[in-house]
Amino acid sequence: MSINDIQRRRFDTLIIGAGGGGLRAALQLAEADASVAVVSKVFPTRSHTVAAQGGMNAALANVLPDNWHWHMFDTVKGSDYLGDQDAIEYMCRAAPKVVYELEHSGVPFSRLDNGKIYQRPFGGQSQNFGGDQAARTCAAADRTGHAILHSLYQQNIRAKTHFFDEYFAVDLLKDEQGNVLGAFVFDIHTGEELIIEAKTTLLATGGAGQLFRTTTNALINTGDGMGMALRAGVPLQDMEFFQFHPTGIAGRGMLITEGARGEGGYLVNCEGERLMERYAPKAKDLASRDVVSRSIYTEVKEGRGCGPNRDHVMLKLDHLGEAVLQKRLPGIRQTCITFLGIDPAEQPIPVYPTAHYTMGGIPTDRYGQVVIPVKDTPEEPVHGLYAAGECACVSVHGANRLGGNSLLDILVFGRSAANHIIETLKETRYHRPMDEDSIAQAYERLHRWDATGDGESVEQIRTDLKKAMEENCGVFRSQDVLDNGVKQVSAIAERLKHARINDNTSMFNTARVEALELENLMDVALATVYSAAARTESRGAHSRIDYPDRDDKHWMRHSLYSLEDRKLDYKPVRTKPMSVPSFPPKARVY
Amino acid sequence: MPATADDSELRWRCRRGMLELDIIFNEFLDKAYSTLTHEQKDLLDQMLDYPDQLLFDLLLGHMPSADKGISSLVTYIRDTIRP
Numbered sequence: 001m002s003i004n005d006i007q008r009r010r011f012d013t014l015i016i017g018a019g020g021g022g023l024r025a026a027l028q029l030a031e032a033d034a035s036v037a038v039v040s041k042v043f044p045t046r047s048h049t050v051a052a053q054g055g056m057n058a059a060l061a062n063v064l065p066d067n068w069h070w071h072m073f074d075t076v077k078g079s080d081y082l083g084d085q086d087a088i089e090y091m092c093r094a095a096p097k098v099v100y101e102l103e104h105s106g107v108p109f110s111r112l113d114n115g116k117i118y119q120r121p122f123g124g125q126s127q128n129f130g131g132d133q134a135a136r137t138c139a140a141a142d143r144t145g146h147a148i149l150h151s152l153y154q155q156n157i158r159a160k161t162h163f164f165d166e167y168f169a170v171d172l173l174k175d176e177q178g179n180v181l182g183a184f185v186f187d188i189h190t191g192e193e194l195i196i197e198a199k200t201t202l203l204a205t206g207g208a209g210q211l212f213r214t215t216t217n218a219l220i221n222t223g224d225g226m227g228m229a230l231r232a233g234v235p236l237q238d239m240e241f242f243q244f245h246p247t248g249i250a251g252r253g254m255l256i257t258e259g260a261r262g263e264g265g266y267l268v269n270c271e272g273e274r275l276m277e278r279y280a281p282k283a284k285d286l287a288s289r290d291v292v293s294r295s296i297y298t299e300v301k302e303g304r305g306c307g308p309n310r311d312h313v314m315l316k317l318d319h320l321g322e323a324v325l326q327k328r329l330p331g332i333r334q335t336c337i338t339f340l341g342i343d344p345a346e347q348p349i350p351v352y353p354t355a356h357y358t359m360g361g362i363p364t365d366r367y368g369q370v371v372i373p374v375k376d377t378p379e380e381p382v383h384g385l386y387a388a389g390e391c392a393c394v395s396v397h398g399a400n401r402l403g404g405n406s407l408l409d410i411l412v413f414g415r416s417a418a419n420h421i422i423e424t425l426k427e428t429r430y431h432r433p434m435d436e437d438s439i440a441q442a443y444e445r446l447h448r449w450d451a452t453g454d455g456e457s458v459e460q461i462r463t464d465l466k467k468a469m470e471e472n473c474g475v476f477r478s479q480d481v482l483d484n485g486v487k488q489v490s491a492i493a494e495r496l497k498h499a500r501i502n503d504n505t506s507m508f509n510t511a512r513v514e515a516l517e518l519e520n521l522m523d524v525a526l527a528t529v530y531s532a533a534a535r536t537e538s539r540g541a542h543s544r545i546d547y548p549d550r551d552d553k554h555w556m557r558h559s560l561y562s563l564e565d566r567k568l569d570y571k572p573v574r575t576k577p578m579s580v581p582s583f584p585p586k587a588r589v590y
Numbered sequence: 591m592p593a594t595a596d597d598s599e600l601r602w603r604c605r606r607g608m609l610e611l612d613i614i615f616n617e618f619l620d621k622a623y624s625t626l627t628h629e630q631k632d633l634l635d636q637m638l639d640y641p642d643q644l645l646f647d648l649l650l651g652h653m654p655s656a657d658k659g660i661s662s663l664v665t666y667i668r669d670t671i672r673p
Contacts (some may be wrong), residue, residue: 044607046642048608050606051607146641146642150641216609218608218612254610254613341672508599508602509598510598512597
């Protein structure tokens with residue numbers, strides 16, 4: 001098909017991504033009578049939100065005393081003071097309303113005997129600004145994400161949201177002034193291309209856990225929205241902050257919950273030593289996630305890892321006995337039996353840190369508007385472009401996300417972005433004319449993969465990228481390691497320019513989809529490793545062995561990585577909340 | 591050889607929201623898809639329309655399926671991917 005024959009469709013709003021953030025926004029818009037298109041590369045209810053089992057935080061005070069201001073304090077502290085306090089206040093204030101909206105729309109939250117929503121305690125939650133443990137997490141058993149996603153999808157169908165299921169978004173489209181006017185997409189089934197013209201576009205494409213070899217993230221989490229934003233000239237913010245969970249199944253990535261160590265499990269090296277006694281003599285196996293992750297890495301690096309390649313350590317649970325495991329940790333037992341063929345009641349589990357959550361992303365304000373620095377203004381909105389959820393950096397998680405705040409983030413800011421879009425649509429009566437060059441660039445990017453001839457395989461380059469990221473931009477960071485990461489990832493990015501796929505058909509050409517996904521991952525990898533190499537301090541998830549302390553004087557600021565010249569810039573943290581005094585930075589001690 | 595469109599479509603339907611399901615389906619297709627009977631292929635097709643949470647519960651042994659055919663396919667998948 002020639003570029004001139006490509007069909008065009010017009011909508012008020014285009015939403016790319018159909019997880020919780022995208023669907024929450026779509027619903028708000030459809031109910032306000034906007035015409036909404038949702039483009040998703042997989043069927044919407046197969047989005048990664050479905051994997052969020054823990055729940056969402058809201059200060060309902062159903063179990064223990066609580067209020068939004070305590071929730072705000074915990075989130076600011078958890079972020080290691082890199083979170084923007086206006087956005088955090090907004091989120092914590094909005095949380096109860098968002099939970100009640102979900103309750104009214106049929107999400108089956110677990111209940112207390114008195115009929116109120118049950119709330120469980122999670123790490124990092126406190127009463128009275130750092131006092132006793134709070135209980136703030138609302139959950140629908142262990143399937144909260146699934147319940148929310150299905151409820152939102154059904155409501156969107158009823159509200160007549162237009163779904164483009166199994167369509168892949170190649171790039172954002174703009175006019176000559178840089179206003180975002182929609183996207184160039186194609187149908188994965190037929191290969192047919194489509195230009196979606198939209199007065200407003202919302203990116204809600206989720207995280208980028210596939211950057212790393214060992215991750216809890218599904219295969220779909222390839223940072224597509226982040227890649228599109230970079231190519232559209234939007235920098236990515238705070239990409240050096242990636243949350244790792246210490247105990248993933250080695251080589252596989254799936255999570256073994258902290259509950260396993262909470263129940264008395266402990267880590268051992270190849271010599272059978274309880275390794276955490278060396279690194280955290282007091283807290284031992286219950287030390288914080290980053291400490292446990294780095295300890296495992298150090299054991300492996302120093303040759304005390306287990307297995308034929310000495311590339312992991314072991315989590316021992318067998319001393320707890322079969323009855324305790326079956327009663328308290330049945331899910332873990334089944335996971336190990338399924339994926340490892342071992343029963344943790346009899347044998348230890350091989351574990352290694354696993355990449356879990358992307359704190360950084362596309363910079364937005366609390367209305368979901370994508371904001372970029374223009375001359376002396378650090379945050380100028382990009383007209384027509386919004387982002388929400390894990391692909392965005394609003395920034396409520398700062399340097400470290402608290403458990404129970406990710407589902408909250410996607411729902412609060414999906415809704416907030418939609419409300420702003422509704423106002424924008426009132427002032428935007430017509431579709432602006434597109435810059436044809438913008439369409440041509442997206443078309444060329446897609447059709448570059450039609451080229452035949454010799455070239456390296458996408459699969460090999462992806463494998464090498466994930467390995468390089470894990471070894472040089474994982475839990476153990478120093479200048480040497482990160483500089484090596486910059487060098488290695490840059491070299492791998494160069495190789496991708498000459499890669500080829502061996503399929504140039506149109507129908508279900510998933511090789512081409514995977515090549516486009518890898519291009520997105522590659523740009524996000526460069527953003528991550530460049531930002532990490534530049535930040536010479538330890539803060540939250542970015543933990544440097546050569547700069548072990550937080551340095552508020554020089555580094556209480558957000559990183560901004562631009563694709564053009566791989567340039568880094570910085571902007572101040574928004575320390576002024578909406579209505580309450582700021583929480584000044586303090587040592588983060590639990 | 592490039593994959594056929596049908597093979598690719600099946601693989602794409604196996605892209606799920608949970609890593610555990612991605613791993614199970616991909617390993618199963620690699621190891622055993624060519625050995626499946628028409629009846630088993632139809633059952634797999636039916637199963638791929640299930641919600642992710644239900645697939646997770648079935649394939650990780652958290653609950654059995656009431657459907658005999660699906661139940662036997664689940665057992666076959668679990669046996670095939672077990673290391």
